[in-house]
Amino acid sequence: MSDVILYDYWRSSASYRVRIALGLVNIPYQTVPVDLLAGIHKVPDFLKRNPQGLVPTLEIDGIIMTQSVSIIEYLDETRPGQGLLPTDTLARQRVRALSHAIAMDIHPVCNLGVVRHVMDMASAHGDDPDTIRQNWMEKYIGTGLAAFEAMLAKDDNSGDFCHGNRPSMADICLIPQIYNARRWNVSIARFPRIRAIEQSCAAIDAFTNAHPDKCPR
Template sequence: MICLHGYWRSSAAYRVRIALNLKGVGYRQVTHDLRTGAQRQNGYAMLNPQRLVPALETDHGVLTQSLAILEWLEEAHPQPALLPTSPRDRATVRAMADLVACDIHPLNNLRVLSALRGELGANEAQVSGWIAHWIAEGFGALETLVERHGGRHAFGDAPTFADCCIVPQVYSAERFEVDLAPFPRIRSVAQAARALTAVAAAHPDRQPDADPA
């Protein structure tokens, strides 16, 4: 069986869980608690030299980077499709996913926030301001794209890579108490995606390694 190395609160691992669930691909999970630096242990570094989550162990080798894993899933398990059919539409969905995965999330991940607090001496108010600024900056552009291309979901009426990325980023925004009122379309498509059984099952709180409520 496929093995997903992740962490319950990792946005990148959350994306992969959503995609695996939407495609009905079975998997087991191995957790690496990012708060304790478990991902930096030598055993895991042999799987993923970058020492980040997620990593996906398959019969054909280990895959890393969440968007690359999504692309592999789309090719290895093409149904149900998480990309539209036309090249232009596929590029649009990838752009929406990249906006989250490449431009918003990396600025707010744990190692960046730890550097802000430690190396740069930022206090919690400054860290919270940093988080809110970059989420709002990215969501401002993403809101326009969802208005142009969205239906029930971020692109049209079926879930795509874009939803796989938006749902975890909305979760992160809510966790850090970022005001999402200016982004009604993003909130709407996130709510629609969360209503799907496959997406609900991927929620961090429902993972075996989640902190007790």
């Protein structure tokens, strides 16, 4: 049994990123499901591991780590040759910019805690919270992916993947966001580069094995 432990929630896009990354660098791990809907991430035992009360939390190399993008960069730095980030400085900047466009711009405003608060405010004002949530997701996921598509088109370094012809941290961030788009009925039909990248990633086991439908709950 692996001594690497991932505290995970199956639908968390941040956890989804780390599952993909662990697969790409061929690191076996144990999964400990953390039920966000039941509030398990807020119990004292979990807060000792992650004071923010968020997933993912990863135990690896004798250390407890949080924050998915930081974890992916750690894996890239400690498992060289896997290509989660390119070696060229400008290429690394591009991959980081694409990754951050999703992980730091789209994802936070569509986070469970944020959306719950929006729904609570909608209810307090007599609005239908489910309608408000759907409109919120369509706006922020749709406009965010439109900007991401434009970022891909702006640079000629895109190949089969977000940057070149091997998957990187940018693809690791993109695929979970596509899952969220479909979950909330946000069409990606107008994003041809994103759809092509999704097809390239679908041919790689690390991406397919990390899909939420394959995760313990």
